[in-house]
Amino acid sequence: MNAPFPHGKPPLRLLIAAPRGFCAGVDRAIEIVERAIDRYGAPVYVRHEIVHNRFVVDGLKAKGAIFVEELDEVPDGVPVIFSAHGVPKAVPAAASARGLEWLDATCPLVSKVHRQAERQIEAGRHILFIGHDGHPEVIGTFGQVPDGTMTLIETVEDVAALELPEGTPLAFLSQTTLSVDDTAAIIAAIQAKFPQVTAPKAEDICYATSNRQAAVKAIAPQCQLMLVIGAPNSSNSLRLAEVAERLGTRAFLIQRASEIEPEWLEGVDTLGLTAGASAPETLVREVVARLGEWRELSEEQVVTAEERMVFKLPRQLA
Template sequence: MNAPFQSPEPSQSGKPGLSLLIAAPRGFCAGVDRAIDIVERALDKYGAPVYVRHEIVHNKYVVDALREKGAIFVEELDEVPDGVPVVFSAHGVPKSVPAEADRRQLLYVDATCPLVSKVHRQAERQIEKDRHIVFIGHAGHPEVVGTMGQVEAGQMTLVETVEDVAALPFGADDKLAYLTQTTLSVDDTAEIIAALEARYPEIAGPKAEDICYATSNRQAAVKRIAPGSDLVLVIGATNSSNSLRLVEVAERLGTKAKLIQRADDIDPAWLEGVGTIGLTAGASAPELLVREVVEKLGEWREVQENTIAAAEENMVFKLPRQLMD
């Protein structure tokens, strides 16, 4: 159990003290590490340019760094010229995308996170069992688009809230299954699943939770740092689902939280009356950005760093065979 922290006393520099509670785990997950490695290895193997359909991960710093190395990011496959390699992002793509790549004889590498691919396989198995799938996720998110694109139109229905469950048109005799996006709020998803199971007692669910280990662990870590913090800073992109969920977790515990992309986003006024800051990073944010924030806070305050661990992570995913030689 962690001892309570007190804000450090002002140093000889005259700066007021700041206790910084840094969440662990934070930042890159195994799926993000793998996806970035895939783009870098593709550049090494095939040479620039390598096209990437959608941002490889939702982080501007990462995308810009890969762009400088020769990656070209596009939203749709029709923006990729013939004869160049293309990488599919970690979020996954509908089946129609690799099918079109095959039709055009494009060389493609699939960087879909293996945990997302697992959900895709589950969707196929449920359809084989003649079940309609209720998919819990956020409309328009690329992972949701990719997962819903694994089945035929009309075989999967998206729900985002408990209220959506109440509005579902299915009867008690309908064969149903549910699956979830991997980057959702653990608590919200549990409530939605409970509502589904209450309304449809025979609904089939996955044997193991679809929300990925990294999402769950990062939310658990925020639950450890938020109660003792006056402010929680979450490093992540505005289109990063798992980062947005970290902000929500802190706010639900009654702690003010801010989503930032870089240290320069911090407004010094946020520190007024603040003695303790919690700091974490979404699964697409590199550790370099965490250290950047610590250094920026150090310009204004005498910072005392304290790491608060909720879990240990040692997950590693294999690379595609075509990049292993």
């Protein structure tokens, strides 16, 4: 009797999402650190993880970057870089007051939200900001405007519970890395409760977040399992796993291939694979190689969008 799998390994159809992995804002942030090290020499200090990915951060540490949580950990006379998530206005102001040379690696799409927040406050509106409490991007955006001029909204229930003085002029903005579907539901609740609320001119959720979620939606219904490469503190990566689970597909968020358990593949003949916006392609290939140790793979790229976005570097490094 012939063995069911003559090569010894059962087949696995592997659907790889495209787009996936690095976005233009992450590419730019990493290049800023690398160029700063080339220009100024090591060490170069970075306030907060430049992007939420341990592999990327460790690679930059090896080149001469030192990561700190607060500005007072940066010694005098060395350059400091602010992360892609953005920082409160007080941080570059404090760096300038100390005479530090600083470089801003804030994603331009996050900076766009910062400018919108300033404009809405100048127009006399109170801002309802949709985001996750404690996320660096939320902290940075709140730090652009005076205390008390913005209210954080995390859920539809938060909208229902919100009480504001009658006739308060309102606007809403959002974090760039949220669930597209959840945010749409929260916006609908805001607009239903406050019909006069001012909306942003364009979607705040960034193109990369939207595209990666759309790619998962295209793949997940065909899979029994979805693997998302990303850090547990990466908002956009967490959302990708959530999107798959909501479509009825088991999903695991992993940082490296070594985290994959062989038993996850039991009963799986089609597996989806994607990577959050801070995860490099090297880690995707690492996961594919790991899966190939257990299964005979047939790889398919599922392309749902083309991304050609490129952002300029700060003028000091251009």
